Amino acid sequence: MTLDLVIRNKCFGGWQQQWDHYSDVLNCTMRFAVFLPPQVEEGDPVPVLYWLSGLTCTDENFMQKSGAQRIAAELGMAIVAPDTSPRGADVPDDPNQDYDLGLGAGFYVNATEPPWNQHYQMYDYIADELPSLIESQFPVTQQRAIAGHSMGGHGALVIALRNPQRYSSVSAFSPISHPSDCPWGQKAFAHYLGPDDGINWQQYDACELLALSTPHLPVLIDQGTADQFLSEQLKPGALLKAAEQAGYPISLRMQPDYDHSYYFIASFIEEHLRFHARWFDH
């Protein structure tokens, strides 16, 4: 396992870093960002929040725009932000170069259809390979939380609901709640997974997974009411309904006037980090 340091910046008394490594799962070199809080330099291993970003993002967007490091430094929490798809010259992209398929749009699934299946195995990368790497190479505990925005909110919910024993809590901003039933999700799933056969799409759809997932995790979701993607793509109502039918308690807060941008995330990220920190302590 070779890890190459790309850059590091002192930040809120800790270190913001970017690392490159070869991913066996994705079959390409991947970059991730990590914030290590100051407690690490005092020799204390810290829990980890995995942050999954949305369409078009890289490992950098959240670290540059959320302001999360301030709270992570206070709470003694590492944050790991992976890229949103495999990358590199031999990784296929959408022939139409649309922003919602291919590079920057991995949708956190294991693709089964060519040409995507050679690299687009983001589910396994996020759920298994990356945490194994982080836990073997960085001074962290095995306490994990997972969160994300939009496509990354979908990814966080799906990965947590399928692996509840691996995470102590999950949160999301403006998640794509029901990808089997919205244009972004249907397009991506059709390309990556093939036609909906009643199983292959459902295993990556939070609305379908809620009824199957035990034990229940603490779930916090924030959704802006002025989000331009609210009714067509994000569908928080579907998630609420599915949770109610499944008897799965979730906290979904509609935030008046907030939109889909990082200004929304920055405004509430402190509450998400404190939420995750409470469950680390359990």
Place this chain on the structure above:
Amino acid sequence: MTLDLVIRNKCFGGWQQQWDHYSDVLNCTMRFAVFLPPQVEEGDPVPVLYWLSGLTCTDENFMQKSGAQRIAAELGMAIVAPDTSPRGADVPDDPNQDYDLGLGAGFYVNATEPPWNQHYQMYDYIADELPSLIESQFPVTQQRAIAGHSMGGHGALVIALRNPQRYSSVSAFSPISHPSDCPWGQKAFAHYLGPDDGINWQQYDACELLALSTPHLPVLIDQGTADQFLSEQLKPGALLKAAEQAGYPISLRMQPDYDHSYYFIASFIEEHLRFHARWFDH
């Protein structure tokens, strides 16, 4: 005076906005960003912090990366972030397209040399035209503070030192402290102002202005020790020496391991906003 709203985003209970307007001083259409804290919606006019960004930046960098809105929302302070140069198809750029001259590199001076003198009048824009516009069009008081980073730290110091009656305090991150004596400043000043005649460069050099400026303003400066531009371009030692010789008290803090990036700014912006808020209250 026509102001066109480009976008607005709810942020920490207030509004993050971008506006376009025609600048008579710069002879082109300019964009600025403003954060209006929630106190504005309660009908309370608020003081304004002007933020001047560094080389290559636009009005957006600080607003997206500093996290300042959180503190401004608490303190009841507006923040205005202008662009770093005139913009537009008929505004000349460096023929070599270097990042440190022309677009994105206005250096907050009034250019006297062609072709720059038709548009590059950033000093007058920041010191006069923009505050007049803000104070006539937004619910703000006439309490003003000014701050900036790198080239913008230079701009903030110069504009405050030349107009101490107009600002209650000034702060800077990693300012270009002595532009007459560093490569960035010498290149820009030679193009915009012509050869150094003993007066034309000095009027835009904080080290020269300290001895001439009364009344003294509260000055806070943070400088990272791992800043790659520290010794060649920024020269905080020259500023300290000039302040000492002038009997001008300044607070200059060397911050161990911090570099020139926005991760540094984000780490200390809260202290800068609280510093300015204290002097607004005087």
